[in-house]
Amino acid sequence: AQRVTQPEKLLSVFKGAPVELKCNYSYSGSPELFWYVQYSRQRLQLLLRHISRESIKGFTADLNKGETSFHLKKPFAQEEDSAMYYCALSRTGGGADGLTFGKGTHLIIQP
Amino acid sequence: DTGVSQNPRHKITKRGQNVTFRCDPISEHNRLYWYRQTLGQGPEFLTYFQNEAQLEKSRLLSDRFSAERPKGSFSTLEIQRTEQGDSAMYLCASSRKTDRAQYFGPGTRLTVL
DSSP states (O other): OOEEEOOOSEEEEETTSOEEEOOEEEOSSOOEEEEEEEOTTSOOEEEEETTTOOOBTTBEEOOBTTTTBOOEEESSOOGGGOEEEEEEEEOOSSSOOOOEEOOOEEEEEEO | OOSOEEEOSEEEEOTTOOEEEEEEOOTTOOEEEEEEEOTTSOOEEEEEEETTEEEEEOTTSOTTEEEEOTTSSOEEEEESSOOGGGOEEEEEEEEOTTOOOOEEOOOEEEEEO
8 A cells, every 4th residue: 555654743944944845655656746735724735746847836846766755845945835735645557546645744934 | 716615614513413515626627536634644535536436435434424426516425423533624626537636625624522
């Protein structure tokens, strides 16, 4: 069975500092990976996905198949980045199915 | 607002009662998913539909839970004989058939007393 691990429940950094939220996965096939973000009192939103290889709100994430990781990075944190971040995995091959989520990392950006 | 909508947003019930939640997906999305989220956890997959067909159920979906999507549009999730352990946020998401990215509703928070 697949699994997503986010080792940090809470990450606190100062405004302007670099941010890295870690995500590791286990899956025997070739997955598709996503990052979702949930701001206070808002719904879960798709932030980015590995196949698009784009930067959203200054965040990037690269899929490293050798290390089975999909870490989320931003060079200069902003206060509005404070939120819950979830890494999620979708199995590939034959139809769609539910996403497997990590437990989330609460990112706090201090002024 | 053309996003996923869920009703009610909050539901408080007594143990043993039945509850039903509704999800309206994004109109052009033919896949619809239900998840459950408890405190300190990420969302956990329950079941999904492609049009009106229920194609996958998680082992988390006990026989007290039933989901329907009769016309391939909105979906309902019913919990019979609720237990305190059913207290959670119930999330609905939808996607296009050709896209694995899922878009979430605001959730229904269930409290079982």
